[in-house]
Amino acid sequence: xxxxxxxxxxxxxxxxxxxxxxxxxxxxxxxxxxxxxxxxxxxxxxxxxxxxxxxxxxxxxxxxxxxxxxxxxxxxxxxxxxxxxxxxxxxxxxxxxxxxxxxxxxxxxxxxxxxxxxxxxxxxxxxxxxxxxxxxxxxxxxxxxxxxxxxxxxxxxxxxxxxxxxxxxxxxxxxxxxxxxxxxxxxxxxxxxxxxxxxxxxxxxxxxxxxxxxxxxxxxxxxxxxxxxxxxxxxxxxxxxxxxxxxxxxxxxxxxxxxxxxxxxxxxxxxxxxxxxxxxxxxxxxxxxxxxxxxxxxxxxxxxxxxxxxxxxxxxxxxxxxxxxxxxxxxxxxxxxxxxxxxxxxxxxxxxxxxxxxxxxxxxxxxxxxxxxxxxxxxxxxxxxxxxxxxxxxxxxxxxxxxxxxxxxxxxxxxxxxxxxxxxxxxxxxxxxxxxxxxxxxxxxxxxxxxxxxxxxxxxxxxxxxxxxxxxxxxxxxxxxxxxxxxxxxxxxxxxxxxxxxxxxxxxxxxxxxxxxxxxxxxxxxxxxxxxxxxxxxxxxxxxxxxxxxxxxxxxxxxxxxxxxxxxxxxxxxxxxxxxxxxxxxxxxxxxxxxxxxxxxxxxxxxxxxxxxxxxxxxxxxxxxxxxxxxxxxxxxxxxxxxxxxxxxxxxxxxxxxxxxxxxxxxxxxxxxxxxxxxxxxxxxxxxxxxxxxxxxxxxxxxxxxxxxxxxxxxxxxxxxxxxxxxxxxxxxx
Numbered sequence: 048x049x050x051x052x053x054x055x056x057x058x059x060x061x062x063x064x065x066x067x068x069x070x071x072x073x074x075x076x077x078x079x080x081x082x083x084x085x086x087x088x089x090x091x092x093x094x095x096x097x098x099x100x101x102x103x104x105x106x107x108x109x110x111x112x113x114x115x116x117x118x119x120x121x122x123x124x125x126x127x128x129x130x131x132x133x134x135x136x137x138x139x140x141x142x143x144x145x146x147x148x149x150x151x152x153x154x155x156x157x158x159x160x161x162x163x164x165x166x167x168x169x170x171x172x173x174x175x176x177x178x179x180x181x182x183x184x185x186x187x188x189x190x191x192x193x194x195x196x197x198x199x200x201x202x203x204x205x206x207x208x209x210x211x212x213x214x215x216x217x218x219x220x221x222x223x224x225x226x227x228x229x230x231x232x233x234x235x236x237x238x239x240x241x242x243x244x245x246x247x248x249x250x251x252x253x254x255x256x257x258x259x260x261x262x263x264x265x266x267x268x269x270x271x272x273x274x275x276x277x278x279x280x281x282x283x284x285x286x287x288x289x290x291x292x293x294x295x296x297x298x299x300x301x302x303x304x305x306x307x308x309x310x311x312x313x314x315x316x317x318x319x320x321x322x323x324x325x326x327x328x329x330x331x332x333x334x335x336x337x338x339x340x341x342x343x344x345x346x347x348x349x350x351x352x353x354x355x356x357x358x359x360x361x362x363x364x365x366x367x368x369x370x371x372x373x374x375x376x377x378x379x380x381x382x383x384x385x386x387x388x389x390x391x392x393x394x395x396x397x398x399x400x401x402x403x404x405x406x407x408x409x410x411x412x413x414x415x416x417x418x419x420x421x422x423x424x425x426x427x428x429x430x431x432x433x434x435x436x437x438x439x440x441x442x443x444x445x446x447x448x449x450x451x452x453x454x455x456x457x458x459x460x461x462x463x464x465x466x467x468x469x470x471x472x473x474x475x476x477x478x479x480x481x482x483x484x485x486x487x488x489x490x491x492x493x494x495x496x497x498x499x500x501x502x503x504x505x506x507x508x509x510x511x512x513x514x515x516x517x518x519x520x521x522x523x524x525x526x527x528x529x530x531x532x533x534x535x536x537x538x539x540x541x542x543x544x545x546x547x548x549x550x551x552x553x554x555x556x557x558x559x560x561x562x563x564x565x566x567x568x569x570x571x572x573x574x575x576x577x578x579x580x581x582x583x584x585x586x587x588x589x590x591x592x593x594x595x596x597x598x599x600x601x602x603x604x605x606x607x608x609x610x611x612x613x614x615x616x617x618x619x620x621x622x623x624x625x626x627x628x629x630x631x632x633x634x635x636x637x638x639x640x641x642x643x644x645x646x647x648x649x650x651x652x653x654x655x656x657x658x659x660x661x662x663x664x665x666x667x668x669x670x671x672x673x674x675x676x677x678x679x680x681x682x683x684x685x686x687x688x689x690x691x692x693x694x695x696x697x698x699x700x701x702x703x704x705x706x707x708x709x710x711x712x713x714x715x716x717x718x719x720x721x722x723x724x725x726x727x728x729x730x731x732x733x734x735x736x737x738x739x740x741x742x743x744x745x746x747x748x749x750x751x752x753x754x755x756x757x758x759x760x761x762x763x764x765x766x767x768x769x770x771x772x773x774x775x776x777x778x779x780x781x
Contacts (some may be wrong), residue, residue, distance in 0.1 A: 048146060090117055090157040096179040098144045098151065106140040106153050107133050115156050118221075128219055131200045132164055138197070139166040139215050146170075147213070160221055161202070167214040175249065192299045193672060205283075206305075206317075252347075252354040256287035259318065259343045266339055267304065267332055269320035271296040274314035276308075276351065281503035290321075306340035310348045310566040318343070359391045365507060369514050382518045383413040386490075386511065390418035394507060395492035397470075399429045400480070400515070402488035409488060416493075424466035427492065428455055450505045453491060455475045476500055482520035489585045490515060540570050540774070545579050546646050548779050553751035555758035557721075557773040567594045568719045568774040571602055575609040578645050584717040585638035585660065586775045593634065595697075600629070601636055615642055615654050619694065619702040623656075626695030636694040639717045641704075648708040649780050651715060656702065657693030659684045659733060664742050664753075666712025684739040687715055709780035716742055721773040722757070727765035750779040 055546040092653035094109045114129045136153060143151045147168035156163040201217035256274045265462040269288030275283040290296065302322030307314045312478040318340045322328060345427045367387040390398040401409040411429045438462050453475045463471075470493070475492040494500070500508070524558040544552045565738055567587040575581040582606050587594040604625055608618045619640060626636055639661055641653030655661060662684040688705045709715065723733025732738060741760055745753045753776040761773060 071140070077079060091154065092156075093152060093154040093183075095150060095152045097142070097146045099361045100144070100694050102144055102151060103137055103140050103715075106151070106166075107137050109153060110155060116159075117125045117157050118341060121246055128162060128221065128365065129771040132162060132219060135197055135217055136164055139164075139602070140214075141533075143168040145740055149742060151676060161525075162221060163216060165207075165214050166218040167212060169212050174705050179286040198627045202719065213407075224738040227738050228354045240681060254349040255347055255350040259288070259347060260287045260289045262343075263318055263320050263336065263339055266602065267328065269302070269304075269328075270323040273319050273320060274316060274347075279503055296321050296323060296324055301325045304333050304336050306333070306337040308340050308344040308347060310344050315344060315348050315351070336520075362507060362767055363502065365393055365511070367390050369511050375693050379412075379522050382515065382522060385413035386515050389511065390492060391415045393585045394504065395494055397421075397424065397425055399475075399491040400488060401429070401491065402480075402519075412488075421470070422585060424464045424470055427467050428470045429529050450476050450478045450500050450508055458500075476505075476508070478508050480512055480516035480519065482516040487516055487519055489571060497545075528696040541572060545572055545574065545580065547643060549647070550580075551750040551777075551779040551781050553749075553754035553777040553779075555773070555775040557758065557762065557769055567598065568721065568772040569598045569602065570774050570776050571605065572776075573609070575607055575642065576612075580643040580645075581605065581609045581641070582640060582643065582717075582776060582778070583640045584719060584774055585636055585640075586719045586721070586772070586774075587636050597636065599624070600625070603639070605640065615640055615652050615704040616702040619654055619656055619691075620700060623700050624698060627698040629695070635696050636693060637720070639688070641717075645776065648710045648713075649777070650706060650708055651687075652703045652704045652706045653688050654691060655688040656691045659718055659720055660690055660740055661715055661717045661740070663687040663707055664716065665713045666710065666714075667746055669746065680781055683744040684716075709778070711780050712747060714745075714750065714779040716753065717758065717776045717778075719759075719772065721769060721771035722761045722775060724771065725761050725764040725769065725773075732764050752781070753777045 061325060078178055091288065092109075092113045109127060111133050114132055118129060127460050136593055140151055143149075143166055147170035147713075149169035152167040154165045154167070154328065156165075197215075197217045200219070202220050204215070204217035207214040233747070257277065260272045260274050263269070269290065271293040273285045273288040273293060276286045277286045285297070288294070288297065297319065300321035302325055304320050308316040308318060318336060320328075320336060349386055368385070371673055372449065386400070396418075397414070398417075399411055400413040403409050411426065414422060414425045414429055416425045442710065444544045455474055456469045473493060475491045475493050477489045480487040480490055540556045542555055544554060552572060556568065556570065568585070570582075570584050572580065572582045583602070585601065586599070587596075587597045601622060604622050606619060608621055613621065619638070622636075622638075625636075635657075637657030639653060639658045640654050641651050641661075644650045644652075653661060663686070664684045684717065687707050689703070691702055692700055694700075707715065720733075720740070723731065725732040730737075732741075738757075742753070745756055748756070754775050757777075758775055762769065
């Protein structure tokens with residue numbers, strides 16, 4: 048028995064759902080011109096006839112002429128298929144005219160390496176006639192054969208029931224063409240729906256169907272039985288089967304009885320029994336099966352509706368978790384783990400994500416199976432199926448988001464881990480991970496790679512794939528920005544401070560909260576001559592690439608001017624003219640620039656242009672401080688320079704340098720205003736000498752300890768991450 052479709056109420060009363068993949072037949076019976084369907088490469092032709100004897104001959108002629116025009120290039124085997132199709136059409140149209148007595152529509156379709164013919168009438172209450180009860184059918188007899196001919200000649204056939212119409216279809220494979228499913232029509236194999244999620248406590252509907260099928264098998268003393276019930280899209284599928292080899296027997300049964308499951312006049316499924324011998328069922332068997340179907344229809348429908356509601360809740364949970372992909376982690380592994388938990392096992396038994404490598408090839412980066420013990424086999428199969436993936440990493444046929452079947456053909460199964468062969472045979476569906484106009488990779492979900500996905504499953508998979516792609520793309524952007532930021536940070540602060548005789552140096556540097564953009568702070572220490580060293584602690588307004596360019600310009604200018612022998616004031620003057628000449632609106636530079644001359648004591652000449660004034664902390668008992676016995680930990684920090692204008696705003700400025708001497712243990716601290724402007728409510732860290740008091744508690748400590756302590760205290764001030772970058776340079780005489 049082939050698949051059929053039940054009108055679930057979403058179509059009009061005059062419509063009948065066609066075989067999966069063939070679309071819907073219009074309710075009207077006007078003939079449709081032969082040729083291409085708009086938006087498709089399939090060939091489709093239709094013709095309509097009145098319920099009169101002449102319709103049979105006219106339908107035969109229509110089918111023969113149509114198929115001959117389509118298969119003109121075929122070998123003699125192809126012409127044989129035309130003859131078989133004409134014979135089957137004659138049988139189906141005769142049944143429709145005799146038993147339905149309504150107008151008949153015949154539709155031919157050539158697609159996917161196969162030929163389909165559908166005969167539609169407008170009397171769904173008229174069941175398809177079964178085989179005759181007499182086993183000895185005379186060869187010359189031309190009627191009473193039911194649907195034995197489709198069973199014998201077609202590779203698959205089935206019945207479609209709607210509220211106001213019924214259609215019988217058959218499919219025949221073309222010579223040399225590979226059928227998508229070697230077992231006939233995808234729905235012809237009796238197995239439960241692969242797209243019913245694993246529900247808490249199992250599915251009571253499956254248990255009810257199994258009990259109903261077993262009861263029918265025993266009541267009718269049949270060899271096989273099955274229940275055809277609507278899937279999520281309304282197409283009848285075998286959901287439960289019983290008996291000896293039900294798949295083989297139901298595909299081409301010598302004897303078959305069917306009874307619709309009717310609830311409030313609506314067909315909700317079909318109960319089928321089959322016998323291994325022609326004419327196996329007695330006269331009263333059909334009525335007995337219908338009585339059984341009538342008794343079971345109500346409870347089965349209630350169990351189905353309960354399952355539908357449970358599935359709705361489960362998938363609502365999937366959609367809710369999918370939202371976390373965009374609002375959650377920016378780490379690739381965390382994103383994939385979150386997606387896997389959303390998908391498995393509620394939507395599919397397993398999933399996998401494959402991403403494109405640098406050379407464009409797809410590589411599996413994540414697999415998840417509902418049964419942990421099968422994860423190794425899944426990794427093995429998916430890893431070897433990449434070569435035949437439906438999309439390359441740089442191809443987007445079908446449009447982003449469209450699901451596509453993926454037969455998991457894998458070689459060397461003799462060396463595969465346990466369970467790999469079963470997974471490879473099962474196939475999968477995959478959806479491209481598309482973001483910013485390109486395909487990052489694929490999302491694969493386990494399921495039979497035949498027919499088509501239920502609409503809701505496809506919609507969920509496509510929506511989830513879009514969210515995964517956006518999250519992965521965001522993670523890649525964040526990682527790229529972090530690499531850029533790290534590279535820029537490397538240029539803002541010396542990776543290694545120079546060794547200066549008699550001087551200890553330490554730097555602490557912090558980005559603004561988020562760290563996605565390197566801040567405008569920078570620090571540099573470099574040699575300027577024999578026994579002379581220059582340092583600079585500065586900040587450029589803004590945090591955009593223009594600021595980075597201005598920092599690079601300032602750093603290089605400082606080094607060049609210093610090595611040309613210009614003193615600190617002259618360097619600041621020339622740098623100011625250079626920046627003013629650049630003419631960048633709203634851009635300016637604040638800077639502390641100084642020169643260290645080693646000796647005893649060490650001498651530092653410095654100038655402060657717009658930055659917080661550097662602080663000088665004398666060592667306890669320092670002879671230069673004039674205090675022979677200060678209390679431990681209570682040294683006072685003092686200003687070491689005078690404030691002067693910022694650079695890059697006003698041309699023609701001149702600057703002055705101040706000189707300080709450092710004896711052993713003395714320390715000079717230079718900071719950017721990100722330190723002094725740390726806020727706690729209405730109070731700033733630099734208000735009322737706050738930084739000086741903080742530094743005063745560091746007397747006698749090494750330079751690196753002082754830099755770390757001040758940096759830590761500044762970060763802790765106010766309890767929030769820094770809104771601006773912070774840079775500290777500690778210079779201490781050893």
